[in-house]
Amino acid sequence: MKIYFSGLYQETNSFCPVMTDMGCFQRGYLLQDDAIRKRLNGTNTELGGFFEAVANYPAPIKTIPGMAAWAVAYGPVLRDTFERLADLIVAPLKDSLPVDGVFLSLHGSLVAEHLDDGEGVILKMVREIVGESTPIVCSLDFHAVVTERMLKNADMLIGYRTYPHVDMGETGRRATKALLKLVTEKFRFDTVFRRVPMILPVDNTETIDGSMFEVMERVKNWEKRPGVFSASAFCTHPWVDLKGHGVALLVYVEKSGHGEIEKELSQLADYIWNGRHKFLRNYPDVDAFMQKINEYEKPIAIVDSGDITTAGGMGDSTVLLRNLLSMEERILSAVPIVDAVTLEKAWSAGEGQTIDCSAGGSNDKDAYNLRVPLTATVMRLCDQPLIIKGTSFSGMKLDIGRRALLQVEDSIFLMVLEFTSMMNDPQFWRSMDLEPNSMDLIVQKSHKLFRAGYADIVKSVVTVDTPGCTDRNLKRLPFSKIDRPIFPMDDVKYWN
Ligand SMILES: [Zn+2]
Incomplete structure (x- = not known):
C-alpha cells in the first residue's frame, strides 16, 4: 500500500x-x-x-x-x-x-x-x-x-x-x-x-x-x-x-x-x-481589572484577550503595560511585547546597559498599541530556539527569534521580541533566566494554551476585555464576507 x-x-x-x-x-x-x-x-x-x-x-x-x-x-x-x-x-x-x-x-x-x-x-x-x-x-x-x-x-x-x-x-x-x-x-x-x-x-x-x-x-x-x-x-x-x-x-x-x-x-x-x-461571558475591561488587581491571589495570569498571538494578534499591545506603569504601588510584572525597533536598540546596547526607548507598535494616540516611552536596563539577550515543555505542543522546537529582557524601574520585566510567536510556555521566560514563579503578574497572549504549563505557577487567571485583532467583541471588527445574519453579530430569530 x-x-x-x-x-x-x-x-x-x-x-x-x-x-x-x-x-x-x-x-x-x-x-x-x-x-x-x-x-x-x-x-x-x-x-x-x-x-x-x-x-x-x-x-x-x-x-x-x-x-x-x-x-x-x-x-x-x-x-x-x-x-x-x-x-x-x-x-x-x-x-x-x-x-x-x-x-x-x-x-x-x-x-x-x-x-x-x-x-x-x-x-x-x-x-x-x-x-x-x-x-x-x-x-x-x-x-x-x-x-x-x-x-x-x-x-x-x-x-x-x-x-x-x-x-x-x-x-x-x-x-x-x-x-x-x-x-x-x-x-x-x-x-x-x-x-x-x-x-x-x-x-x-x-x-x-x-x-x-x-x-x-x-x-x-x-x-x-x-x-x-x-x-x-x-x-x-x-x-x-x-x-x-x-x-x-x-x-x-x-x-x-x-x-x-x-x-x-x-x-x-x-x-x-x-x-x-x-x-458568551462578560469579562472586566482593563479599568475594572486594575481597580481590583490587589484582590486577586498572586501570581496572576492575565489574558490580554484583544492581542492573542496564538490567534493572530500582533503582540504589540501596550494597554496592560501602560496601566501597570501607572500603578502607584507597582507589582512585579512579566510583560511580552513584539517590537523590532526596541529590540534592535537593546541588542545594539548590550546586556547591562540602560536604554531610552519607546515600546509598542503604533504612534497613533488612539491605538491600543500606542508606543510608551521607557528607560530600561537590558537584563538578558538571547537568540536560541525554545523547546516547549508544557502539555500542549510538548517537545516542539520553536524559533522565536532574537529577544531582550528589559527591566523597567524595578517592577516591570518586559520581554521584547522581533516577531510574534507562541509565548504560552513558562520556558519562554526561563530561557531569559526569569522565573515566572517570582512574579506577581504574567501577561498571557493565549486564551488557554498557557494553562497547562502554568498550572502549578499561577494562583489566579483573569481574562481582560482588551481591544486588538482578537477583540472578543466581534461587533467591533469589520467582517464583510461571512454569511449574515449570524450570531452574535445579528439578531437571528430562528434558523433551523
Ligand atoms: Zn485551534
Whole structure:
C-alpha cells in the first residue's frame, strides 16, 4: 500500500494587518522528505499520529512525504507564499502517482491574500491529481471553518476533540486509521453535515466542562455506534472572515444509519443554538481589572484577550503595560511585547546597559498599541530556539527569534521580541533566566494554551476585555464576507 502525506497549519486572522510570508513558516517549521519524519515522529502532532498508526498497521505501508509547514497565527498568507506551499504539496504527489490514499493534515482556517478557503483550494488541487477513486482523508483543527469545497474534495474531514488542544496525535491516528480502512475496504458511506449560524467566542468553549463538553461527549458517543465511521464538531476560528463560517457538525455514516444520525445531529445543532447565550461571558475591561488587581491571589495570569498571538494578534499591545506603569504601588510584572525597533536598540546596547526607548507598535494616540516611552536596563539577550515543555505542543522546537529582557524601574520585566510567536510556555521566560514563579503578574497572549504549563505557577487567571485583532467583541471588527445574519453579530430569530 502506498500512502502520500502532507501537513499545512496556519490559523489566519483576517483583521491582522501583517501578512504571513514564507519567513513565518521557516520560523515555525517548513519540512520536506525525511526531515518530516525526523522532526515529527513521536510528537503529539497529527503527523506524529500518522507515523504511529502506519507503524502499527499489520501490513507494510510505503509512505510518500510531501511537505509539512506550520506558522503562528497572523494575517492572510501572501499569494506567492501560498502558491509555493501548495506546489510543495502537489509536486511530490504528481511525481509518485499512483498512490492508494492521501493523508492531509490541515488547520482549516487558512486564508490567502488572493483567495479565501485555502484548505478547500488545496484539497481540490489534490483531488484533481489523484482522481475521484483515491481516498483523501484530512485532519482538521477544532477551530476549522468547514467549507463546501473542503467537504466536496475530501472523502473524510476529521477534527480534534479537545480545547485546549491536547489530542493532535490522537486525531492523526484516528484520521489515518479511517484512511487505511477506506483504502482496504472501499466501503460506501453518507456525509451528514449541519452548520449552525453562530460564531462562538473561543474563551468559553473548553471541552473539559460546560456546553462544549456536552457537545463533544455526544459526538464521541456517535462514533462508538456501529456504522458510524467518524464524527466531528468544529467550533471555528472567530477572527477569520470567509463564507461558510459557523459552528459545524459532521458525521460519516453507513447508508443504512443515515436517518437516525441526521435526526440526532439536528437535535445537537438545536442544543448548541438554544444554549448560544451561555457561551458568551462578560469579562472586566482593563479599568475594572486594575481597580481590583490587589484582590486577586498572586501570581496572576492575565489574558490580554484583544492581542492573542496564538490567534493572530500582533503582540504589540501596550494597554496592560501602560496601566501597570501607572500603578502607584507597582507589582512585579512579566510583560511580552513584539517590537523590532526596541529590540534592535537593546541588542545594539548590550546586556547591562540602560536604554531610552519607546515600546509598542503604533504612534497613533488612539491605538491600543500606542508606543510608551521607557528607560530600561537590558537584563538578558538571547537568540536560541525554545523547546516547549508544557502539555500542549510538548517537545516542539520553536524559533522565536532574537529577544531582550528589559527591566523597567524595578517592577516591570518586559520581554521584547522581533516577531510574534507562541509565548504560552513558562520556558519562554526561563530561557531569559526569569522565573515566572517570582512574579506577581504574567501577561498571557493565549486564551488557554498557557494553562497547562502554568498550572502549578499561577494562583489566579483573569481574562481582560482588551481591544486588538482578537477583540472578543466581534461587533467591533469589520467582517464583510461571512454569511449574515449570524450570531452574535445579528439578531437571528430562528434558523433551523
Ligand atoms: Zn485551534
